[in-house]
Amino acid sequence: MTGDHDVLSVTYGERAGCAVVRVAGTLDVAGYPRLRDVMLKCAAEQPSAVIVVVERLQVATASLLSVFAQVSMRLSDWPAVPVLLVAADELARRLFEHAPVSRFVPVFRTVESAVRDAQRQPRRRRAKLTLPRLVDTAQQARNFTRRVCEYWLPDNEVAADAVVITNELVDNVLLHTQSEPSLRLELRRQVLSVAVSDQSSAPARIREGEDGLSGGFGLVVVAQLAKAWGSTPAMLGGKVVWAAMDCGPPVPMFQPFNPSP
Template identity: 30%
Template sequence: MSAPQAAASPTPLNIAQRSEQSAVILTVDGVLDAGNSGELRDSITKATFDEPFGVVVDVSGLEVPGEDAWSILLSARWQFETRPEVPIVLVCENRAAREAITRSGVARFMPVFPTDKGALKAVTKLTRRKVHRGEAKLPANLTSLRESRKLVREWLTSWSKPGLVPVALVVVNVFIENVLEHTNSDPVLRLEVDGPTATIAISDTSSAQAVRLASPPKGIDVSGLAIVDALSRAWGCVPTSSGKTVWAIIGPENQL
C-alpha cells in the first residue's frame, strides 16, 4: 500500500511594495489559489493602515484560475480592519483580465486601469470625492433589527438621501435577520453613501457564505436574498479573515 500523499502547500505569491506620489503600490505575481488568497487580502489591508493617499494593486502578473476568483480582492475592501477612506484601485495590463474583473463585480469598489499612471490619477480624484460613512456593532439579538433600521434612517436622512430610506430599510432588515438566524455573531453594520448610491454592508464571524436559494418551481420567490436581489443594483458576499461581509448597492432607481 502506498503512503498517503501530503497535502499540497499553498503556492507563494510575490508581493512587492513601493511608494509613489504618497500612494502605496503593491505589485503581485504568481498563481492565486485558495491557499494564498488570504495573503493577498491581508497585504492589501495592511497597506491601508498608515492611511496613505491610496493603494494601487498591480495584478498584471497575477494568474487567476477562474473569473469568480477575482472576487477575493473584494474581501480586502470589506475587511473590518481596512481603512475605508483609503481608495483601493487596480492595475491590469491585460484587457481580457480587466473585463473579467469588471464582470466579477470587483470594479464596483476597486476601479481597474491599464497603467499605474491612470490608477494614480484616479486615486487623486477618489480622495477628493465626498463619501459619507456610518458604522455600528450591534448585539446578537432581535434588538439589532430595530436599531439597524433606526441608524440607517438617521444616517440617510442626515446625508440628504431620504429617497433611499425605504429600500435601505428592507435590505438591512434582511441582512440582519440572516445573521441572527444563521450565526451567533454580533453583526457589524456599515453604510456608505457615494454620490447617488448607498452601499449597505453587514459583517459577521461566520465563514458560511450567504447564498440565495433556488426559486420555487411555482409561486413567488419571497426569500430574503431574492428580495435584496430585486431591490438593489448589485449584491454579493465575500469572505474576510474573521468571517464574511454581505453587501448591496442601491440607487434612486431602486424603489418599492
C-alpha cells in the same frame, strides 16, 4: 516581464486610505484566482482605491492580465472603488497597453500618483454600527438606517427600501451565524449601499423555498429591492453581504453622519 519563473507573491498593505497590493513572480493559471481573491477582499474593506503594484511580474500568457479588468468591473456596483495599476517598468506598461488592460484600468508610474488619482474620486458619505446579539438587534439596525437616510436623503423613497434591506441582512446574520453583525451604509453620488459583515465564511444565498423552509423573505426581498447585491469574502475572515440601490440624481456631500442621538 521575462526571466526565471517564480511563485506568485501577493502582499497587501495600506497607504493614505488606499489598499496597496504588491504582485511579483509569475502570474499563471494557478495564481490567477489567488490574485483575484486578494483584490476582492481588499475592496470589501471599502478603501478609497485598490492600487496594484506590479514588481518584477512575469505572465504565462497575456490573457491572464484580464484579472485586473474583471475585478474592476466586478467592483463597479459595490463597493465602487477603483482598481489602479502601478508599473514603473516601461516594458510592463507596454504589455498592459497591448492586453489591453489600460482601456479599463488606468496605469500609473508611481504609487504616489495613483494615490493622488484616488483622492480625486467623488466624495462619499459613510456610517457604521457594530450591533450586539440581542432581542432588539434588528430594530437597532433599522432605526440606525432610518436616521442616517433621514439625514442623507430627506424625503427620498429609497430610505424605506434601505430599512427593509438592513433588516433582512441583519436577520440573516442572526439566523445563520453566531456573529455580531456590523452594519455599514455608504452614499456615493446617486447610489446608496447597505453592507452587513459577519465572521462566517459561508456565502449568503437565497434559501426561501428550499427544503420546505419557511420564514421571512430574506434575500428574495433584497434581490427585488436592490439594483445589485452580493456576498464577498472579507480579508480578515468572514464575509460582507451588500446591496446597492439607486436614489435618483447625485446628492451633494456635506458633513458625515454622527450616530450619537
